[in-house]
Amino acid sequence: MGAVETAADAGTRLPIEAKKILHSMASHWEDVLDSNALQVMPLKGAMTNEVFQIKWPTKDEDVSRKVVVRIYGEGVEVFFDRDDEIRTFEFMSKHGQGPRLLGRFSSGRIEEFIHARTLSAPDLRDPEISARIATKMKEFHDLDMPGSKNVTLWDRLKKWLRTAKNMATPKEAHDVNLDAVEGEIDLLQKELMEDRRIGFCHNDLQYGNIMMDEETKMITIIDYEYSSYNPIAFDIANHFCEMAADYHTETPHVLDYGKYPGLEERQRFVYTYLSSSGHVPCQNDVDQLLGDIEKYTLASHLFWGLWGIISEHVNEIDFDYVEYAKQRFNQFWLRRDELLK
Secondary structure (H helix, E strand, O other): OOOOEOHHHHHHHOOHHHHHHHHHHHHOOOOEOOOOOOEEEEEOOOOOOEEEEEEEEEOOOOOEEEEEEEEOOOOHHHOOOHHHHHHHHHHHHHOOOOOOEEEEEOOEEEEEOOOOEEOOHHHHHOHHHHHHHHHHHHHHHOOOOOOOOOOOHHHHHHHHHHHHHHHOOHHHHHHOOHHHHHHHHHHHHHHOOOOOOEEEEOOOOOHHHEEEOOOOOOEEEOOOOOOEEEEHHHHHHHHHHHHHEOOOOOOOOOEOHHHOOOHHHHHHHHHHHHHOOOOOOOHHHHHHHHHHHHHHHHHHHHHHHHHHHHHHHHOOOOOOHHHHHHHHHHHHHHHHHHHHO
């Protein structure tokens, strides 16, 4: 967490448009002492947008009114359609799946503050929390979202590859062997084309996008920018890959693949996932999904490797995107032969 900023400082961080909406909202809340006395706290760990917690003192000195302001990252429209994301966000709000949308301005939005804690990197390894995530993930995948139900993974990878090639410096392209990636995407797509288990996927289920109510232990999944219909095995693979990351260290871009979950941990997750709808899966179902998940880790490495190369050229957030990308591509090449044999 950053230091709390004064209202004067807040003016330099928040667009005037956002401040007007915040003032208007707060002036309708009878318990807020002064609608202009907002405090702004930057929330760390976001790598696509800037996220701030806004709070106002109230008549009860132990309680404050809070909301979240999300300012969209510059140039990140290259990754997703913002209108699609807002539609998803509104659908989730209506179905009690995430925070409510409180307001929109041209460069961002205001969201309900959820009284739950954001998970930390070690939480993903906690068997009880992990089981709750598996159950919630199954519920998420089963959502019947309006709009196209076509898989986006392969088209998105190809589109991002074209963008990365246009933006990358010759050194960046050489360091990650960018010229070889097109053939690898085609090979993976061919290898996995029989996979019919499609669901509405989050596609970015890192710990910072998962919240838990400390009392009820209820899990809430937030931030749907990358969400779309995809193979469910890709979403689970992506979640497993995220266990190598801790975005709240001095070197947030550094990944530790020694933390990738072992076979027993992956089996437990998949068993919980498959049985959460009331059907007891047979061992063959568990093994089949586990095998596909491992192959989809390769797609996850390409996905976030390309994202890193592009982000280096479009995003102003203080994060070493190129080094992050190199690690994802290195992991791809390291595991490729073993997983595709």
